[in-house]
Amino acid sequence: SQTIHQWPATLVQPVGSPLSLECTVEGTSNPNLYWYRQAAGRGLQLLFYSVAIGQISSEVPQNLSASRPQDRQFILSSKKLLLSDSGFYLCAWSVSVGGGYTFGSGTRLTVV
Amino acid sequence: SQQGEEDPQALSIQEGENATMNCSYKTSINNLQWYRQNSGRGLVHLILIRSNEREKHSGRLRVTLDTSKKSSSLLITASRAADTASYFCATDLTGANNLFFGTGTRLTVIP
Numbered sequence: 001s002q003t004i005h006q007w008p009a010t011l012v013q014p015v016g017s018p019l020s021l022e023c024t025v026e027g028t029s030n031p032n033l034y035w036y037r038q039a040a041g042r043g044l045q046l047l048f049y050s051v052a053i054g055q056i057s058s059e060v061p062q063n064l065s066a067s068r069p070q071d072r073q074f075i076l077s078s079k080k081l082l083l084s085d086s087g088f089y090l091c092a093w094s095v096s097v098g099g100g101y102t103f104g105s106g107t108r109l110t111v112v
Numbered sequence: 113s114q115q116g117e118e119d120p121q122a123l124s125i126q127e128g129e130n131a132t133m134n135c136s137y138k139t140s141i142n143n144l145q146w147y148r149q150n151s152g153r154g155l156v157h158l159i160l161i162r163s164n165e166r167e168k169h170s171g172r173l174r175v176t177l178d179t180s181k182k183s184s185s186l187l188i189t190a191s192r193a194a195d196t197a198s199y200f201c202a203t204d205l206t207g208a209n210n211l212f213f214g215t216g217t218r219l220t221v222i223p
Contacts, residue, residue, distance in 0.1 A: 006154075034210060043200065043215035044155075057209065090154055098142045098204035101211060103154035 002027035006091045006104030013111055019064075019078040021107050023091030026072065031093040033074040034101065035066055038088040047089075050074060051097070086111045116144070116184075116201040116214035124220040131188040133217040135201030136181075142204040144177055144184050145211065149198045158186075158199075193223045 006023045013019060025031050032051050036044040046059045048066035056066050063082050067075045074091060091104040116135045125131050135144070143162045147155040161168045161177045161184065168175045174187040188195055198218050202211040 036213075044213040046210050046212075049210050051209065059210075088152075092155075097209050098211075100145060100157040100160055101147075101155070101202075102157065103147075105154045106152070108152070 002093075002102065004091065004093055004102055004104045006107060008107060009105065010108045011110070013081050013109065015083055015111055016080045019076070019081050019085070019109070021076040021089055021091075021109075023074045023076075023104055024072055025074075025093045028093070028095070029071060031072060031095065032097060033068060034092040034094075035074065035076050036090045036092065038090060038106075040088075044090065047076070081111045083111050085109065116203050116212065118199070118201055118214045118217040120217060121215070122218040122220070124222065125191055127191060127193055127221055127223050129191055131191050131195070131219055131221070133186045133199050133219070135184045135186070135214055137184075137201075137203045137212075138182065140206045141179070142206055144175075145202045145204070146173075146175060146184075146186050147200045147202060147213075149200065149216070151197075155200065188219075191219075191221045193221050195219060196221045 003026045034049045035047040038044050050068045053071050064078050089107045092101040094101045116137045119134045145160045146158045149155045159170050159175050161175050172189045177184045198216040200213050200216045202213045
């Protein structure tokens with residue numbers, strides 16, 4: 001069966017420090033991968049998506065970047081975190097572009 | 113905004129009652145999906161309804177879609193305390209490469 005792993009669950013980082021959040025999918029090949037951010041009590045904002053290894057599309061200009069070094073691995077990074085980067089980050093995958101998404105359990109990032 | 117807009121933003125009902133949440137969107141869609149999110153957790157896919165479908169059922173869930181009004185509703189029948197969560201609609205827009213999520217309805221079911 002397919003599973004998605006996202007870690008860490010919580011993270012407290014100082015302003016200006018780097019960030020690396022990792023997401024891996026098991027049990028499927030060539031998934032579509034997504035990074036979303038959710039502000040407290042708000043909806044989901046798409047940050048990046050990838051339909052193939054090495055291919056990344058960015059939806060919102062920001063302090064973050066994403067990479068897909070392997071087919072089932074999606075990494076969200078920042079060289080220098082800002083206070084405004086705080087939020088709940090969710091990784092998701094889907095078989096097809098318009099199909100249902102399976103989400104990871106999320107990472108609560110607090111930048112202090 | 114291309115996002116769906118859920119209505120109401122918050123809903124509080126007694127256990128056993130039915131809960132109805134609505135979603136409106138602005139442009140042509142391929143399908144519309146509903147998700148559930150427990151506090152501090154990831155979203156869970158509940159149901160997908162295609163643009164050529166008008167109604168779909170899954171257990172205690174009933175989803176309707178009216179493409180002429182660009183709206184959908186999610187009905188949870190005989191609610192339980194465990195249904196307490198936020199519910200989001202998401203639209204698969206024609207020509208887009210990702211889903212667009214609304215801001216959600218926070219449902220509280222009182223035991």
